[in-house]
Amino acid sequence: MTKLSVNVNKIATLRNARGGNVPNLLKVATDIESFGGQGITIHPRPDERHIRYQDARDLKKIVKTEFNIEGNPISKFIELVLEVKPEQVTLVPDSVDAITSNAGWDTIAHKEFLTDVIKTFKSAGIRTSIFVDPDPKVIEGAKAVGTDRIELYTESYATDYENDKEKAIRPFIEAAKKANELGLGINAGHDLSLDNIKYFAQNIPNLLEVSIGHALISEALYLGLDNVVNMYLQRLK
Template sequence: MIRLSVNINKIATLRNARGGNIPNVVDAAKRLESFGAQGITVHPRPDERHIRYADVRELTKVVTTEFNIEGNPNPKFIELVLESKPAQVTLVPDAEDVLTSNAGWDTVEHKDFLKEVIAKFKANGIRTSIFVDPQIEMVRGAAEVGTDRIELYTEAFAEGYPVDKIKAIQPYIICAEEAKKLGLGINAGHDLSLDNIAFFAEKLPFIDEVSIGHALISEALYDGLESVVKSYLKKLS
């Protein structure tokens, strides 16, 4: 079964819109785990516009499933990850001014930098994953820098799914099969939803994990967190 990691950034966004501590991200993480989520993902950004660095430190104390911290590995981020020691760190090349992640790493151009950062995390017992576009050369480049996993950036799949789902999934199948040959674990995320996740899981049943945040939290506004988590788990199985 593909594991479900829930990204709780949007819960923090709602909290920050009003101030105070409602909704509480720590309580939300604990509830999500109790509902069956197999991991919790956070993506702290330098401006802390949703998840704050303090949230990460508090979550480290309570998350009992896999804790995944995503972000651009600037010095402050690296320090936070080494302090928190999550199960997994996912490296994402997002600029400070982007609204959300919008591209994967060029693993060829940034080979030396990624090698250095990954070695540092792995020396501390933290599994590493690199966010990549569904391009076979980027997958091969990821294997060369020593990462444990890749995370396939699935926005293109989500956009193409309503038009031609077979065409939309094809680059992901090719890249996932190549990653598997190279001995890489495979994660996926960005714009996956209850509408498209079953097809994605059917065509790539051997991937390890999906990370879902915006869609899941939005869907939960209508149907509740517990119901939506269970719906995802059913579709992923």
């Protein structure tokens, strides 16, 4: 079964809007695990506009499932990850002012940089994953830089799903086949939702993990967090 890691950035955004500690990020993360969530994901950005660097330190103490920290590997981020030592780090090439992640790595152009960063994390015993578009050449490049896994950037799938889901999934199937051939683990994330997650999971061979935040938290406003977590788990079976 594909594991569900819940991104709690939106909980931090809501908390920060009032400057207090409501909702309590640590309590929500603990509740998500008790509801059946199999991991907690955070994506701290340099301006700490939602997840704060201290949140990463605090979450490490209480997360009992898999802890995944995403982000652009600038020096401050690298230092944080090496300090906290999550089970997984996911490298994302987002710019400082990006509202959300909007592209995968060019693993060929950034080969030397990614190789060095991944070596640093792996030497600390942290599993590495890199955010990539569904391009077989980019995935070959991911293998070359030494990453353990890739995370398929699924915005294009989510955008095209309603119009032609078979066409939308096709490049991701080919990307997954290439990753499997190369022995890379496969994660996925970005704009996956209750509407499109089941079809994606059914068609991607050896999908190990999905990381879902914005859609899941938005759906939970209507349906309840416990209920939504379990609805995702049912679709991932």
